[in-house]
Amino acid sequence: MNKIDRIAARIISKYLRKGNMARAMRDILPRSGLSFEEREEVAKIVHSIVRYILYYDFLLERMNLDKSPKNYIALYHRNIDVDAPKHVKYSLSPELASVTPDEFLRIINREPETTLCINLPRISRKEAIEKLKEEGFEAEPYVPESAVITNSAARYSSLVKGGLAMVQDASSQMVAKIAASLGSDILDYCAGSGGKTLAMHALFPKKVYYAYDINRRKLDSLEKRTSVWGMNVRVFFDGVNGQFSVVLVDAPCSGVGAAARNPEAKYQNEFDKFSNLQVSILNEAKKFVQSGGYLVYVVCSYTPQETEDVVMRFLNENKRFKVEKRNFEGKYFKLGRFGAYILVGDVFYMAILRRE
Structure with missing residues (x-):
């Protein structure tokens, strides 16, 4: 050897x-x-x-x-x-194989590409691509307009080190684009360390952003990242106050949609264990959606238990919320009953629910 x-x-x-x-x-x-x-x-x-x-x-x-x-x-x-x-x-586990469409097999078993999200308020995508090529990295534009596909070594490029770009899957950037397009003030309710918060600002820098996560250490990391990124965001450390035109819930999930990056995810069973938590989080987040606003549910998964079933349970319990599908058009989406699967990178499920 x-x-x-x-x-x-x-x-x-x-x-x-x-x-x-x-x-x-x-x-x-x-x-x-x-x-x-x-x-x-x-x-x-x-x-x-x-x-x-x-x-x-x-x-x-x-x-x-x-x-x-x-x-x-x-x-x-x-x-x-x-x-x-x-x-x-x-x-795949037998349970996951039974719910995996053939068109998803290519995605979850592919060799994953490296995609950057460009900090568009500070540098144009064209300039970012030119800079990457100057440093010896291949770089091509992708979707949405913040995305660039490049070499894995570009994780260590001057763009990433200087807060002009970050490593982020294209489907995550598409989630950010759709969610932030829906309103003027956006609460990232399960913000984690802030990846989608940063991506939303990259695409819509003039909107107002808020962030909350139950994990305090992740919020500390988010504050540091947003400072390097050059954006203002109000971070709720002790619980959310107020109502917002958009509340994004990127809920904890099995992560099978990102199996190309974490192939161990394919061997899971018992996906029901995630659904109760996901419904519970939606029921918490709904309180912060203003009348006429949007509750956006997202998971990096495609199992029915974590996607359509969760939305159906929530809608049955919350009659004031209705489904909208107007943002899911084109070849990068596969429509479901309530939401859609985003297929430009990892497989994400997204449902847009409007509060009447």
Whole structure:
């Protein structure tokens, strides 16, 4: 085995013992002595094996071989293709396989691209692309108008370091565009560390933004990020006050829509465990929607339990809210009963509910 395969084998060995692919990589890669390009190749190997591990297990059993890191890596390099049941071939839990449309399989099993969100109030996308190319990175415009597809190493570009861009999936940026387009003052209710807050400001810098999250440490991070980004946002640390024309709820979820980045998400079962929390958060957030305003529900998932079922439960309990679909047009959307699936990057579900 060459040095890249040896480091990949160490990571796979730790993953097989303890799970948590990302932690196994963090524990081993930084001290591997590999160059950035070599570390990227290791990451590609590890992601691919975890992404298709049920299929690799199937092949190893047919070949009567041990499920060892060495044999997984050998299969990765051989690229064998044989018939297998759907959940094995594409390596999903049986429950997830039963609700995954074929068109989503390509998205969740792709090699993920690196997409930047450009801080448009401070630099144009054209200027950002030129700057990236000057620094040796490939860069092309994407959708929406804040997005640029580039090399993974661009995470360390001067644009990102200087607050002129951030790494963010295109579907997240599309969520930000649609949500912020609906009103003049927007509350990001599950703001986390502020990714969508920053993206909304990049696209609509003259609107007024508020942010809340139950996690205080994430809000501290949000304040620091928005300062570097150059935007003003009121952060609610001790609970939300007031009502707003738009309340964005990017709720905690299974994350299966982002399985290209975190392939372990594909092996989950029991998606009902997320739905009660999601409905509960919507019922909290609805109090902050002004009359005629919008409650925007978003999850990075496509399971019925976390998407259409949650919205149906909420609507049944809240007759003053009605569904709107007018923003879901074009090839980047797949319509559902109440909302739509956004397909320009990771798979996001989005439903727009208007308070009468």
